[in-house]
Amino acid sequence: MNIENMEAFVFVVHLGSFNKAAEALFLSQPSVTARIRSLENEMNVKLFHRNGRYIQLTEGGKKLIPYAEKILQSYREATYKMNQHIALPEEVRIGCSISISNYLLPGILEKFRVRFPDTRVKILSYPSEQIMTRILDEEVDFGLVRTTTHPRMVSKTMLSTPIGLYCAPGHPLALRNEKIKAEELREHEIIFYDHLSEEWLLLVKMFESMQTRPNIIFEVDNMETAKRLVEIGTGVCFLPEYSARMEIQSKALYQIQVETEADIHARVSLMYLKEKDENPVLEFFSDKDLYQ
16 A cells, blocks of 8 residues: 555545645645545545545545544654654763752653653763763763853753742741842851852852952852751852752742842753754753753
């Protein structure tokens, strides 16, 4: 059975015209007519009644159309699966920071599993600088890192999330339940996370502009440690909003509104080598909606 003949039959039925079917299939009308005649010969049944420009399914055509639609759909699904199999690797290696691995990847990987059930995923967590090196050495297929650039890499910003100030619900700043001025932070103990990041430098500049030194009591490189210290009331901490969503929902943390001219965001980028071929996996991870 010729699948192209079956396709022509389905298009003629759905569009109600040999001419419209020809346009949709990028064929001439005589070619569509020839395919229908060939199918009629294969099935040994007349499929259409023709009355000038009008066509109507015969009883044989009415019986065939549901099967033809199923055959065409199965053929398209099989073609898609085969092409997907050719394009997809058996394993995808993703380099990312621990914070991205903890707070962004789980939800994304759940959707990835549905879309690509036969592809294994290997997560390798490193600081952003080391991930860049591993991308260049092709030890990972792509990276999810704090936004940066490299002449050999494609860089796509997937997420820009505000850096917020957080404290425990019982902290004096939470009990005030009002926006504070940045200058007031000099009176409170601060826990600083990720002091080598671009966001850290922007925060330092914010304090320098106020001609004051922040009262930093702890510097930590682990976001979970920073949050736990805040939760037990040790101090306040600047964190990306995506990392504190669960704690805000459970009321384990309180977000303090701060009056400041500084617009500080944490940005996450998808990065991979320019010479790397585009594929369904990269297309999937390039969807910004996944990161919201």
